[in-house]
Amino acid sequence: MNNSIKILTSEIICKGWHTLKKVTFEYLQKDGTWQTQTREVYDRGNGAVILLYNKDKKTIILTRQFRMPTYVNGNSTGMMVEACAGLLDNDNPEDCIKRETEEETGYKISDVKKIFEAYMSPGSVTEILYFFIAEYSQDMKVHEGGGVAHEQENIEVLEMDFNYALNRIETGEIKDAKTILLLQYISLHKIL
Ligand SMILES: Nc1nc2c(ncn2[C@@H]2O[C@H](COP(=O)(O)OP(=O)(O)O[C@H]3O[C@H](CO)[C@@H](O)[C@H](O)[C@@H]3O)[C@@H](O)[C@H]2O)c(=O)[nH]1
Ligand SMILES: [Mg+2]
Known part of the structure; x- marks a missing residue:
């Protein structure tokens, strides 16, 4: 658990053999403000x-x-x-x-x-x-x-x-x- 991160949405953008998601989240910066970021995350298992x-x-x-x-x-x-x-x-x-x-x-x-x-x-x-x-x-x-x-x-x-x-x-x-x-x-x- 990281209190500096709030996940807003997690959206599947491609479901093929494995899954590619787009995760939008807020990231707490050092100056105390929240910044919205988006990252693509490829999930192919472990x-x-x-x-x-x-x-x-x-x-x-x-x-x-x-x-x-x-x-x-x-x-x-x-x-x-x-x-x-x-x-x-x-x-x-x-x-x-x-x-x-x-x-x-x-x-x-x-x-x-x-x-x-x-x-x-x-x-x-x-x-x-x-x-x-x-x-x-x-x-x-x-x-x-x-x-x-x-x-x-x-x-x-x-x-x-x-x-x-x-x-x-x-x-x-x-x-x-x-x-x-x-x-x-x-x-x-x-x-x-
Ligand atoms: N049809 C199809 N087959 C796929 C696809 N992606 C992977 N495969 C097949 O799925 C099988 C998975 O075989 P495993 O032996 O379970 O996995 P691996 O590919 O050897 O995975 C290992 O190496 C990877 C690359 O370094 C590692 O990422 C993984 O952790 C593991 O160590 C392989 O025959 C691979 O070709 C795809 O998009 N389509
Ligand atoms: Mg193998």
Whole structure:
């Protein structure tokens, strides 16, 4: 609750796959006067993301998939290397990330560790993202992964040397914020 904010109206301006709203509100300024402002707010739900790592091999599991919003903004192939992630739908973050891990990577995991949560684009997108890490091993592989066919996900699963992946941030080949945060967390905490 913020007593300096009074929401006046919240109007849906586009209801497509997700919802774009226009929120009009009053904002109490330092001089005591109220100023009316309007902000567009894109609500696509919340999400969860995970970095799978293997201590013996010093490897991690990433995915590669086409992301249209990047294609229309300078990513010439539209392909993105990302940690496995998904939208919560009606699940809690932990159940969501276990389900997404199995769907997208083919690994069935039971122990995950939540490390933090973050708003990914707070000026325009409501989404909060829950971050997890988990160890993986070959015996947890139950299928090839790739995502759900009817959702047209076409996800490629990559097993990558951790130091190689860290270096891909510097070269610009890994450009996804959630993935960069996770790789840096593993490095900072000397997990691999
Ligand atoms: N038809 C259609 N499908 C869509 C649309 N927008 C998204 N989808 C599809 O809906 C599915 C959602 O898959 P998830 O695995 O649940 O989500 P995600 O897209 O991987 O989300 C993750 O990455 C996002 C981008 O970094 C994150 O924003 C999100 O929190 C999460 O981490 C994907 O197949 C995606 O292509 C749309 O406008 N139309
Ligand atoms: Mg996904």
